[in-house]
Amino acid sequence: MNSSDQNFTQAKIKRRIQEAEASIAQYLKDLEAADLRSPTGSTPHQVRLAERIELFKAQMAQLQAIEEKVQAAPDKQISMSDPDARSMQHRGGGIVGYNVQAAVDTKNHLIVAHELTNVGHDRSSLAAIANQVKEALQVTQLTVVADKGYYSGEQIKDCMDLGVTPIIPKCKTSSNRSSGLFDKNAFIYHPDKNEYECPAGQVLIERFKTVEHGKNLIAYWSSNCKTCALKPQCTTGTNRRVKRWEHEVMLD
Structure with missing residues (x-):
């Protein structure tokens, strides 16, 4: 594990620069006040203030150089102590290090494959x-x-293309449920008709195809949403739209 102080992201370097700027501004105010009190000469206090200002200016130059490296990095992140290490979430907080992937044979309880990623x-x-x-097997x-x-x-499709059947709990990331609205699980897909059935029993038919985040999607909706008694529980828009990935049958 590497020191988090030597790891920089866009947000972190921006925060460090703002802190340095604030320190310089404060020391300049203090020096100005000291100069008013002692206009004829440099007191030890004035010298210390001037030294602190130069110190933070040097730090600012270093931070700006690091910021250029962060912006040039493909993932907008650099680690000074270990160039390949990356900041990642961990139980109890964030760490700077690597993500170990390991697969265990359930029959013999042995690690049969592993790799290190950042x-x-x-x-x-x-x-x-x-x-x-x-x-390996x-x-x-x-x-x-x-x-x-x-x-x-995408990973599930890649696995199935390789002859691998993955068993994974599905992530429920929809914001509709937290908003008190029906999530996508409330809509039943009928593959023989290529249509969805909503909680009110209405049919959502295919309307158009689109591409989002590199995935080919199909959009479905019903023309009866406006008069539906369940609309307040379903959508705040004109129609409740359901989008389906072209390979979603694998997920089903």
Whole structure:
């Protein structure tokens, strides 16, 4: 684990620069007041204030140089003590280090694959480590079990394309439930008709295709939302729209 003081993100370097600027401004005010009290000469207090101002100006120059490096970094983050280490969340707070991925054979309870990443989450790691397990065990089909931190539609598709069946709890990230509205789970998809059924029993048909965050999505909605008695529990807009990923059948 590396020192968090030597790790810089955009937010952190911005905060450090603001703190340095505030310190310089305060010392300049103090020096101005000291000069008014002793206009004829440099007292030890005035000398110390001037030294502190120069110290913070030097620190400001260093921080600005670091800021340029942060902006140039692909992930807008650098670590001075270990260039490859990254800031990531951990139980009890954040750390600067690495994310260890390991897969255990449930039959023999042995680690059969592992890798070290500097990505601060697990969402993009499942397919790669699962493929390592397949190669290590020399099998063509594999079932893997992972916690919800690994849940990603793209990773699930990549696993299934590799012949890996992932078993992962689905993350519930919709803000509708916390707002007192129906979330997507309340809508039933009928694959034979390519349509959704809402809690009021209305049919949501395909309207258009779109691309969001690199994913091909299909949008569905009903024309009867305006007169629906359940509309206050469903949407604050004109129509409740449900979007479906083109590969969502794998998630279902």
